[in-house]
Amino acid sequence: MQRQEQAPLWEALLAHVRAGYTAFHVPGHKGGRGAPPELGAAWGWSLLEFDLTELPGLDNLHAPAGAIRAAQELAAELYGADACFFLVGGTTAGLIASVLAATRPGMRIILPRHAHRSLLAAVILGDLEPVFYPVYVDREWLLPGGWDEEAAEALIRRVRGAGAVVLVHPTYHGLVGRARELTAAAHAASLTVIADEAHGPHFYLHPDLPPGALTLGADLAAQSVHKLLGSLTQSSWLHLAGGRVAEAQVEEVLRWLESSSPSYLLLASLDLARRQAALTGQGAWGRTLELAARVRAEIGRLTGITCLDASSWPGVTAQDPCKLTLKVSDLGLTGVEAADYLRQAHGIQVEMADLCTILVILTPADGEETAERLLAALSALVRERRGAKGRVWSLPELPPPVQRLRPREAAFAPKVSVPWQAARGRVAARALVPYPPGVPLLWPGEEITPEVLEVAEAYRHAGVELQGVTYGEDREPLLVVVEE
Ligand SMILES: Cc1ncc(COP(=O)(O)O)c(C=O)c1O
Incomplete structure (x- = not known):
């Protein structure tokens, strides 16, 4: 048997269940x-x-x-990593552990x-000072894409006392x-590179998918196996490579973060998802790529929806073809309305x-069959909206953040909730996070600018959940700021 045909953790679990022990142990059921x-x-x-x-x-x-x-070693082998850590707290736990390690x-x-907001949690727990490199946000699609390479690399060379760079x-x-260039710049400055690869565990399985972060030199890469591969929700893994961070340190930090009673449903599902990816991943993703190309071409024929x-x-530098981001504003709708x-x-x-936009994952x-259902529904949406006037969003560009307190100081400071407009100029005590995607508009410790308020208000009115907002007795939205 080839090594990747094995599933040692699944086999052990199966053998235990088949043995039929009379249980005098937890779980209580x-x-x-x-x-x-x-x-x-x-x-x-x-x-x-x-x-x-x-x-x-x-x-x-x-x-x-x-x-x-044994199961973790097989996953590390598949991804070309030195070590792999199975996670029962999602990529959230993997990113926090990476930063703390x-x-x-x-x-x-x-x-x-x-x-992602999990990095905010890492910064608060690790009492770190975040230094941000600028990311381009497309003004038409209102989505982040690549980053300003020159500015990012200059920052890496200039900033003193940093431990890691996140991608x-x-x-x-x-x-x-x-990512390759940023990784090289970070390594030249002796910094560890942590990749948030929550949405990329499949990249390693087919040559027509973008290159994986580990192949571009990342030292740590946390991947949500549950998001793209076949494991159960909340199960992820964290790969370690390159020798800059000690395996024992990652293991130690994970002991601080994760349950002492990890679920074997999650762990065994990771072992089997790894085997499935190793044995059938290339063919399966090849078919998905073909399907995605066909769906993309069909959507290209619909007036009013742009992929x-x-x-x-x-x-x-690359785009995952299996993620279809569809702009529906030309139909006069918000993404939330189209999704509804x-x-x-x-x-x-x-x-x-x-x-x-709406985001469809294949x-x-x-x-x-599922592709046809999607295409039929999108065609019906276009027919329903025929003649509707397109909607153009003109939101302000967010200025570089003004950090008045460290995130940890702000997160633990005495707080008050104030009405939206009264929050202007105050220091945020909580992040403001449209969810999904879970990317903070505002980090704790930052000054609340009119631009952030305007953008946040647009999300709120469009029906996007805004984490960090509280509501007064009359359902008036309030922002949580540091008490002055
Ligand atoms: C970019 C990004 N990073 C990290 C995470 C956290 O992943 P998980 O849900 O596996 O904890 C998410 C979740 O949506 C994400 O979108």
Whole structure:
């Protein structure tokens, strides 16, 4: 048997369940017998038999020496990494662990402005000072793409006391910037490169997908296996390469962050998703790429819906063809309205929607039938909106942030909630995050500018959830600021 045909953790779990032990251990439902009956009825009782945590023969996620270690080694081998850590706290846990392992409190960290909110958590926990490099935001699509390479590299050379540079590779919408060049600049300055590769675990599986961050030199790459490959929600992994960060340090930090009772449903699903990716990934993603090309071509025939081609965007070097970002504002709709229509009228749920776009993700789970359903619904949307006047968004560009306090200081400072307009000029105590995609418009410690308020207001009015906003008794939106 080839090494990648093995699934050591899955095999160990299967052997344990088949052995039929009488359980005097947690979880308290003991194989489903004590679980709420609805769970077994809906999920199947056998699923609950596999809901186990650390037991003899099943290894220990926090000091792996058996089946988990073997499974992690196979994942590292597949991705060309030196080590791999299975995660039960999503890529969120992987990014926080990466940052804490690569820095010390009081250091700086160099980040793109479109960093996910998990990096904000890492900065707060690690008591770091963020230094942002500018990212281009397309004014028509209102989406981030590549970054200003010169400015980013100059910052890397100039900033003193930094521990790491973060890359978003790719963005939520599948766009890839000049990661190789940024990585080289960071390494020349002796900085660790952490890749947020939440949306890129499939990049390594097919040559027509963008290059993976590890192949471009990243030291740490956290990937949401659950987002693009076949594992269960919340299961991710973190790869380590390059020798700049010690494996033991990452393992130590993960012990601080993750449960001491990790779910073996999640862990075993990672082992099997790795095997599936290794054995069938190239063919499966090849078919998905063909399907995506066909769907993209069909959408190109619809008047009023445009599928993003970011090849001419500054700083964008590649795009994941399986992420279809569709601009619907020419139909006179917000993305949120188009997504509502698709859900209510056609039973189609998209991945995300914002001011002018919806995002559709294709994976090997899709095929002709789901593609046809999507295309039929989009055609119906175009027919419904025939003759509608297009909508043009003119939002202000966000000026470079003015950081008045470190994020940690602001996050732990006494706070008050104030009405929207009264927040102008105050210091944010909480991040303001349109969700999805989970990229903060404002970090704690930053001055609240009129431009941020205007952009946030546009998201709120369009029906995008804005995390960080609280509501007064009369449902008036309030912003949480540092008490003066
Ligand atoms: C760019 C990006 N990074 C990190 C994450 C966090 O990933 P997870 O949900 O696996 O914790 C997300 C989640 O949406 C994301 O979009």
